[in-house]
Amino acid sequence: MRAISISTAGDADVLTLIDASRPTPGAGEVVIDVAAAGVNRADVMQRKGLYPPPKGASELPGLEVSGTIAEVGEGVSGLAVGDEVCALLDGGGYAEAVAVPATQVLPVPKGVSLVDAAALPEVVCTVWSNVFMTAGLQQGETVLLHGGSSGIGTMAIQLASAVGARVAVTAGSQAKLDACRELGADILINYKDEDFVERVKDATDGHGADVILDNIGAKYLPRNVEALATSGRLVIIGLMGGRTGELDLAALLTKRAAVIATSLRARPLDEKAAIVAAAGEHVWPLVESGQVRPVVHQRYPLEDAAQAHRDLEDSGHIGKLLLTT
Known part of the structure; x- marks a missing residue:
């Protein structure tokens, strides 16, 4: 699969398009075929060498995605292949597929496109x-x-x-x-x-x-x-x-x-699961009613990740920047 890696700590040009191994789901995980990934300040910090991923997490950047479930691991219930979802990640979102704990996955809210749903999980x-x-x-x-x-x-x-x-x-x-x-x-x-x-x-x-x-x-x-x-x-x-x-x-x-x-990325799985569940309970109804919406400034193809980082650092945007596959 195509993915964006960080070749070494540095400016946006260190973001490199590579051919990476496709992930497989572990117990309690699903694999998502990624439609879009959010671009966040944390990704910029990781690129600069200031925010390493937690132990055991993917070295690839990307803390949120939307897409379609492609595989379901052992012990997962309530999610099935073909479901359109978005997810909070520990890393690995700048890729065509990513494995994620099922407890960090939410359905794409009604009224939100599959791509734009990538703007929701992290924020x-x-x-x-x-x-x-x-x-x-x-x-x-x-x-x-x-x-x-x-x-x-x-x-x-x-x-x-x-x-x-x-x-x-x-x-x-x-x-x-x-x-x-x-x-x-x-x-x-x-x-x-x-x-x-x-x-x-x-x-x-x-x-x-x-x-x-x-x-x-x-x-x-x-x-x-x-x-x-x-x-x-x-x-x-x-x-x-x-x-x-x-x-x-x-x-x-x-x-x-x-x-x-506070920080979100390094929290234990049970704390992240509780936060994701609370978001689904309290925020998703507001999104589906139209009272709250994702604000997307621009969408870039995955291979233009470096430009997306430059634009994020220039701070001229309003809302979210997304990478699409």
Whole structure:
């Protein structure tokens, strides 16, 4: 089968089209003939040598796919050859076929194309597990989403709006902010020329954000704590702005706030299974009703993976980038 490998750590040109061995399903696994794979920041970090796959996972990049089940391993029930599905992966998605635990597989939602369903697993599981399962966002609360026009941001806006939360976003252009507004964002902040702490405080009459979802890390850490409401929850899921920052513990204590750092890829299988099941239970009905939708910026053929990575790193996109087979 065709697949994209990382020949060595480096820039996008190290992504190489290869002929790889087709996977076979182990016990509890299915093999999916891939229609499309999502392109994520984690893939870029892996390409640069900063985010190695978990022990036992495929060395090929790719954390989510959609496609058709081609083989079913021993002990799998509820899934059959020919089912159209999407799946959360530990790796291996940049290929024409991938093996994945059956507990990390969901049906393609009604009303979503087989290709575009690849835009769902990683962002839905990331948002649902962090914003709702971990941070406990509730109706009437305010959530601040950094990078509101990203794949995660566009999904988080829709899900937060669906539960009746007030949504604040940061983005770097008016076009991106306009897209966030159309998806349901209430407070639009251009981080290039506005102070997000002051804007959030002004918009909430000094209350602040009850939940903040942050992919920047160290660069934003003290400002995020300042923007938090009393009993607020800051969830850090990325390190685009650095790994080491200062945390004012006095400010945190005064606000009785929490700072939580999480990742999805390295979680044990049972935790991933619980997150995928929760996504299917809570989010899939919203997708099938049309209240929530995948936002796809561009689709590329598999062999153009390097260009997809360049475009992701240029940050001109709104929503998800996909590779198609």
